[in-house]
Structure formats: C-alpha cells, structure tokens
Amino acid sequence: MKQIALYGKGGIGKSTTSANLSAALSEKKLDIMQIGCDPKHDSTRMLMRGEWIPTVLDLVREKGESSLSTDDVVYTGYNGIRCVEAGGPEPGVGCAGRGIIATFQLLEKLDALYGDIIVYDVLGDVVCGGFAMPMREGYAQEVYLVTSGDFMALYAANNICKAIARLSRRSKARCTLGGVICNSANIEGEYELVSEFARLINSELIEFIPRNQIVRVAEVSKRTVLEYAPESEQAGVYRRLADKIMNNKPDPEKQPTPLTMDELESLAQKYIKA
Ligand code: SF4
Numbered sequence: 189m190k191q192i193a194l195y196g197k198g199g200i201g202k203s204t205t206s207a208n209l210s211a212a213l214s215e216k217k218l219d220i221m222q223i224g225c226d227p228k229h230d231s232t233r234m235l236m237r238g239e240w241i242p243t244v245l246d247l248v249r250e251k252g253e254s255s256l257s258t259d260d261v262v263y264t265g266y267n268g269i270r271c272v273e274a275g276g277p278e279p280g281v282g283c284a285g286r287g288i289i290a291t292f293q294l295l296e297k298l299d300a301l302y303g304d305i306i307v308y309d310v311l312g313d314v315v316c317g318g319f320a321m322p323m324r325e326g327y328a329q330e331v332y333l334v335t336s337g338d339f340m341a342l343y344a345a346n347n348i349c350k351a352i353a354r355l356s357r358r359s360k361a362r363c364t365l366g367g368v369i370c371n372s373a374n375i376e377g378e379y380e381l382v383s384e385f386a387r388l389i390n391s392e393l394i395e396f397i398p399r400n401q402i403v404r405v406a407e408v409s410k411r412t413v414l415e416y417a418p419e420s421e422q423a424g425v426y427r428r429l430a431d432k433i434m435n436n437k438p439d440p441e442k443q444p445t446p447l448t449m450d451e452l453e454s455l456a457q458k459y460i461k462a
Contacts, residue, residue: 192366192433193308193322196334197344201371203231204403205334205429206309210235211414212423212430214267218304221262222269225288225322227276231309235265238410243275244291253290258300261291266415270303285318292327305434312348320351323363330366330438332394335385337370337378339456342385349389349446356443364438367394369429374399381459388455390445394436395429398422 194209196202203224210222224231229243241263247256265271272295274287288310295301308328312319322328331352335345345368352365368386370393372378379396386393406416413422447455 191306192330193310193328194332194334195310195312195348197341198313200341202334207234208412208426210269210307211412212426214269220269220305221303222307223272224309225274226311229273229275232271234412235269235271241273243273245275245287248290258298262300285321288321312344323355328363331363332366333368336373337375337381338373346446349444353444364440365391365444366436366438367392370396372399377459394432
C-alpha cells in the first residue's frame with residue numbers, strides 16, 4: 189500500500205489536484221482511497237458529484253465513535269474511489285490535528301484503512317497546528333508539495349519542507365519528499381521559479397499543471413476533469429502525474445533542505461519582477 193500526501197497552501201488547488209490524481213489512478217484499476225483533511229471538507233466533492241459527505245469529526249461529535257460503522261464514514265465515489273473527509277473546526281482556526289487523528293483511529297478500528305494507494309489531501313497552512321500529524325504518525329510516506337509561483341504558496345511549501353526535514357530524521361515517521369507539483373497560477377517565469385525552488389530544497393518539479401479553463405468548467409459541473417473531459421489535454425496532464433507518482437521511488441535517505449527566509453525572498457526577487 190502506497191500512502192501519499194499532497195500538502196500545500198489553502199486555495200492553491202490541492203483538492204482539485206488530489207481528486208483528479210485519484211481519478212487518474214483509479215483508471216489503472218487500483219483500489220484508491222482519498223482522505224481530505226481541511227476545515228472546508230471539500231476534498232472529495234468532485235469525486236462525489238458535488239455531494240458534501242459528513243466528516244469524521246462531526247460524526248464522532250454527534251454519534252460517538254463506538255456507534256460508527258464504515259458506511260457512516262467511507263463513501264464510494266467516481267470509479268469506486270473510497271472517499272473520507274476528516275473535517276475540522278471553522279476555517280482558519282486549526283484543530284491541532286484532531287480531525288485527522290480521529291479519522292486514522294476510527295478507520296483503523298473499522299479495518300477500513302486499506303487499498304493500493306491512499307491519497308491524503310492535507311492543508312499545509314501555518315494556521316493549522318496539526319498539519320504534520322499524518323507525517324509524524326507515519327501515514328504520509330511520500331509527501332508532494334503543491335504550489336504555484338505565488339510567494340505565499342512557496343512560503344507554505346517551504347514550511348512543510350521544514351516539517352518533513354525535521355520528521356524524516358525520526359524513526360517512527362518514514363516520510364520522504366516525493367517531489368513538487370506546480371499548479372500554475374499563470375505567473376510569468378513560474379516554471380523556472382518553481383523548478384529552481386524544487387532543486388534548492390533538494391527535490392524536483394515532477395509536474396507542471398497548466399492553468400486551464402476546463403478545470404473550472406468541470407468543477408461547476410461537479411466532476412473531475414477526468415470524468416468531465418476524459419479526452420482533454422488537461423486530463424492527460426493528470427494521467428501523467430499519476431504515472432509519475434506510481435513509478436516514483438523517492439530515496440528515504442535524501443533529506444529535503446528548506447530555504448531560509450532570505451533565500452526564499454532572493455529566489456522570488458530573481459523571478460517576480462514589475
Ligand atoms: S489537522 Fe489541520 S487540516 Fe486537518 S482537520 Fe485539523 S485543522 Fe483541518
């Protein structure tokens with residue numbers, strides 16, 4: 189079982205990337221589970237045709253953990269993908285990881301944490317006190333940083349990189365940095381900027397996802413691009429990402445090297461100009 193986690197700043201398109209990635213992986217006849225951990229709890233919405241599934245945290249609060257069954261928390265979406273939303277407090281508050289801890293504990297108790305690939309879609313904002321939990325507990329084995337060329341997105345990615353560097357030295361956590369995914373914001377020089385950022389943190393840019401209106405159109409149609417426009421170029425980009433992640437075997441000995449604030453600022457100044 190491969191357990192991968194996509195981390196990135198809120199609003200960067202992490203859930204869109206995760207859902208399209210899961211959809212592309214499911215085309216390979218693999219058993220996929222996607223777990224969203226974000227107060228917005230919209231990670232799996234496009235896989236569920238727009239349905240907001242109940243969150244584990246809400247269900248535990250309402251019904252109590254002991255009365256919950258797998259069917260209460262795991263929902264089957266597009267192409268058989270099993271969808272779970274951890275939930276959390278109000279947006280921007282942070283829950284110190286309660287949402288994701290409750291989810292892991294419950295899924296393990298129900299014997300529901302299985303599959304060929306588990307995709308964790310985790311908010312990586314500084315405000316979220318518990319964002320490192322899947323890494324710390326050894327659930328996120330390969331971490332992918334989702335960013336754009338926007339400075340704050342890179343800042344968040346660099347912070348997550350710091351957490352990986354810290355945690356990958358510990359024995360229980362076996363997480364490694366799998367690579368950087370650029371979800372383009374259509375910024376000039378973005379490819380070069382994010383490629384260099386990836387190199388500097390001792391990683392690589394594994395996919396550049398171009399900004400494409402089809403993503404927005406699919407979203408308002410409550411579908412992933414893979415479902416809405418399977419023949420589109422954009423669907424091909426997500427399939428390529430799925431192939432790369434499937435075949436990726438990051439070296440656990442290779443430690444990420446997060447940048448200092450000065451280094452990050454100089455990098456941004458080199459590419460982002462008036
Ligand atoms: S750990 Fe962070 S992202 Fe996860 S539920 Fe809590 S606040 Fe949300």
